[in-house]
Amino acid sequence: MADVLSASSLPQVRRPVDRADPARWIWLAAWPITAVFILSNAATPLYVLWQRSMGFSKGTLTVVFAFYIVGLLASLLVSGVASDRLGRKAVLLPALGLALVACLVFATATSVVALIVARLCTGIAVGVVVSAGMAAVSDVAGPGHRAKAALLASCAMVFGAGLGPLAAGILAQTVPGPTVTVFVVEAVLLVTAIVAIWRLPLPRARRVGGGSWIRVPSVPREGQLPLLHGVAAFGPGITATSFVLSLGPSLLATLLHSTSRILAGGIAFVMFAAATGAQFAVQHVSRRRILLISVTATVLAMAALAGAVTAGSAPLLFAAAILAGAGQGLGQLAGLSLLNATVAPHRLAEANAALNVGGYLAAGTLPVAAGYLSDAVGLSTSASVFAAVLAALALVGGAIVVLTRHRVAEPS
Numbered sequence: 001m002a003d004v005l006s007a008s009s010l011p012q013v014r015r016p017v018d019r020a021d022p023a024r025w026i027w028l029a030a031w032p033i034t035a036v037f038i039l040s041n042a043a044t045p046l047y048v049l050w051q052r053s054m055g056f057s058k059g060t061l062t063v064v065f066a067f068y069i070v071g072l073l074a075s076l077l078v079s080g081v082a083s084d085r086l087g088r089k090a091v092l093l094p095a096l097g098l099a100l101v102a103c104l105v106f107a108t109a110t111s112v113v114a115l116i117v118a119r120l121c122t123g124i125a126v127g128v129v130v131s132a133g134m135a136a137v138s139d140v141a142g143p144g145h146r147a148k149a150a151l152l153a154s155c156a157m158v159f160g161a162g163l164g165p166l167a168a169g170i171l172a173q174t175v176p177g178p179t180v181t182v183f184v185v186e187a188v189l190l191v192t193a194i195v196a197i198w199r200l201p202l203p204r205a206r207r208v209g210g211g212s213w214i215r216v217p218s219v220p221r222e223g224q225l226p227l228l229h230g231v232a233a234f235g236p237g238i239t240a241t242s243f244v245l246s247l248g249p250s251l252l253a254t255l256l257h258s259t260s261r262i263l264a265g266g267i268a269f270v271m272f273a274a275a276t277g278a279q280f281a282v283q284h285v286s287r288r289r290i291l292l293i294s295v296t297a298t299v300l301a302m303a304a305l306a307g308a309v310t311a312g313s314a315p316l317l318f319a320a321a322i323l324a325g326a327g328q329g330l331g332q333l334a335g336l337s338l339l340n341a342t343v344a345p346h347r348l349a350e351a352n353a354a355l356n357v358g359g360y361l362a363a364g365t366l367p368v369a370a371g372y373l374s375d376a377v378g379l380s381t382s383a384s385v386f387a388a389v390l391a392a393l394a395l396v397g398g399a400i401v402v403l404t405r406h407r408v409a410e411p412s
Contacts, residue, residue: 025140026149028196030156032096033137035193036129037160038167039099039122039186040068043106043115044245045169045264046179048253056112058250058379062371065246067116069364071123073357076131078214080353083132084346085213088139088202095128096194103183103190130157130356131217135349138340139202150336151283155276158329162272165245169265178261217354223343225404227351229287230335231358232397233294237328239390240301242363243383244271244321247371251379255314271321275329282330288401290334295398298327302391309380327394332359366390 047061056064075095083091102121109115134153141149164186171185172178219227249264278297282290301323308316335355343351366386374382 026137026152029137029140029200030152031196032193033129033133033156034160035189036099036125037157038164040126041161041245041268042164042168042182042186044165044268045172045261054112057375059372059375062246062368064115064119066364066368068119068123069360071120072127072360075124075127076217076353076357079128080131080217080350081213083349088132088136091128091132092197095125096190099125099190100187103187107180107183131349131353134352136202146340150340154333154336155279158272158275162269165265166269169261172261217350217357219343219351219354223339223351226338226342227354229291229401230338230355232400233291233331234335234359235362236298236390236394236397237294237331238359239363239366240298240324241271241328243367244324246367255312267321271325274322274325278326279329279333287334287337290330291401294327294330295394297323298394299391301327302387306384306387309383
């Protein structure tokens with residue numbers, strides 16, 4: 001596989017950056033990530049309304065959700081390389097425009113096909129922000145603030161992912177025309193994100209040399225083990241939260257006999273609030289320990305999920321959501337931090353893309369399988385099987401980290 005341009009073959013022109021106040025630029029660069037991730041899960045509490053009006057099954061619901069993963073993975077095949085070669089703005093601005101298209105399609109959706117198209121567009125936009133957007137945060141932070149950049153980029157993602165369903169659930173429960181209102185509000189947020197990207201002092205890179213533009217993202221040799229460690233923890237974590245997002249509202253409705261859209265959004269918010277808080281709580285913890293805590297949280301989340309469906313306990317379901325959020329957030333933070341510390345800036349967007357490809361592959365398949373299994377044998381049995389399989393995968397991830405513990409790089 002052809003390597004991406006070396007640092008010497010990638011001339012960059014930078015606008016002056018106010019390094020006296022780097023926090024200003026870091027926060028501004030993180031906002032577009034938050035805005036797009038608000039969109040990524042804003043539809044979660046609205047699926048009950050669409051299911052009622054369109055009449056589709058739980059299996060179909062997970063397929064609609066999975067098309068988001070399809071768009072995201074397809075985007076990651078090109079967005080990281082394109083961003084490293086052309087510059088962050090060249091891919092971020094079109095992606096935010098596509099997110100606005102997704103808002104329009106969601107707001108006017110009258111069929112499952114429309115929902116699939118909207119989720120596909122959303123996934124493509126998310127793929128760009130998790131590669132180019134997170135790299136942009138690191139760009140404006142500079143070499144002296146990479147740890148802070150990784151933390152804020154990761155928290156921007158999970159905070160937006162949690163805020164979206166909560167805000168959508170509140171709006172859906174309290175205002176008329178919720179499936180329109182939610183996405184009008186989100187469109188306004190995306191416009192502010194476009195303005196933020198436009199203002200950022202990001203490098204303008206021009207392509208010199210060859211190499212494939214569409215390919216499975218990769219990392220240099222020094223980043224391969226950090227990537228493996230990141231995927232080992234982040235993959236099970238993001239799969240757990242994907243299950244809660246896609247089938248959590250249906251499971252909550254079964255346990256509480258309630259179709260409250262605020263509750264549906266609330267469980268997602270609690271999950272990602274835990275992901276955000278957990279990342280701030282471990283700022284001074286070693287990366288290896290963060291990886292192991294992430295894996296442990298995911299295993300405990302699956303134990304709580306199995307207990308929730310066995311005992312019919314809504315509190316256990318909320319506990320599962322909190323632990324799943326912590327597992328994803330910590331795995332994501334450790335993975336980004338390891339890549340930031342070992343991969344050169346001109347390869348960082350592609351490295352971020354590789355981390356997310358590894359994580360989302362499982363997140364796009366296991367919840368869909370669980371959805372169709374629930375149509376065949378019931379949601380409770382399906383959730384128990386899913387919990388057992390994912391707990392096993394998380395334990396494998398933990399074993400990988402333990403067996404290679406002496407090679408995990410720590411921050412200086």
